[in-house]
Amino acid sequence: MKSVVQEASSVAKAVDAGWRKANKPAEFRVCVMEEGKSGFLGFNSEPAKIVVYFDDKPKAKEQPRRAQKRRTQAAPVRPAKTTQRPSLRTTSQPSQAAPSKKVEPKVAETPVVRQQRELKPREATKQNDVNEVLWTPDMVEVVREWISQALQAMSGNATKFSIQPSRYYLKVVMEQPLLDDSDRERRLFAGFATLTMQALRRATRKKLRGFKVVLSSKGS
Template sequence: MLHEASSVSKAIEKAWTDAGKPSEFTIKVLEPGEKNFLGMSKRPSIVSISYDPKRQTAPAQDTQKKDAPKLQPQKPKQEQPAKSRTPERKEPVRQQRPAQPLQAQTETKKTPQAQPIKPMQAPQPKRQPQEPQHQGLAQQEPQSAESLAWQNEWVEFVGTELKALLATLQKPVSFSTKIDKKSLLITFDQKLHEESQDERAMFVSLSYLLMQFLKRTHKKKFRGFQLTLNSKR
């Protein structure tokens, strides 16, 4: 069984879990994987696992035998003494009254007269006063104005984080910034790499990291905002 992951340890753990976590197994590393200078994986790590399924079933049967509950002998039930019955009470016989004549019964029982039922009226809903629409427009204006262009606070934050990343990569290169509404252009005074393809890949990675730092710090989505990096050639 072949399994791949971003690292060798993760690939071994995934293979062992998919195989049912056997107690005895053999791992063979087919591809150790490769990472770039930023620690991101270019090629995944690939491993293979082999094990004997017959050896895995025997311990499971032993554990089932050990976990089986033991039957205990049942104790004979003790006979409960019969409850003494209390003598039933006899109710006194009530004397029946003589039946009244039919005419007297018809006179006493009078049918009630049906009253007219009034039609039910459905309750009318109460009208709530409508708020003027110009208040909602006034509240939305400052929010839309803030999201039309980069703010100086965001640009300073990006510049500080970029200097820290360059110091980590041991490339202390100066740069300049230019704002064009939702686009921020950062131009380096020197090349970051001799080969153009590697330099473009580095620009893409740095731009992605800076935008992620900006979103987490200011807790905003920054939809439509762009961060572009290039160098003078």
């Protein structure tokens, strides 16, 4: 670390002169020894006095920096060798993968035949489910007795009707209309169906989800 003592009429001029005297260093420190005084008409004036501290070895620091820059610039050249290696590997892969493509269509044909064979028994089971009757004889008998008693209480005469179960539905068809007005008769049959299902649930003690009783008449 070196220092230069400089005097001038002001601190600013002393700093500028001292910096130039020290060969314009990039980094330096200034210590003000005397700020200076100006007298009347220049009499009894005192100059400003400063000290400039600076390092006189800037070149020694620049040399390792330049060496580091050269190393960093030369470093990216090395990956160029590694980038050429994957190209050699990729060229050998297509020759090994080519025979596997020929085998794939043969393997894909076998599951299609199995699926076609399995569909036939499933279709047969669906047809059996459609023809299956879910209403048991005991359930049909409960509905028959309840409707007979309800019609006897309503009209005082026995009314003939037929019952035909079809999966979840139980179709009850009256031999003759109960009312002259068809709209009123439909509302009556809807109420009968609801009450019949309630009586059936109480008798069987089952929820019977999906089961329905449908009433109608031949003349309606």
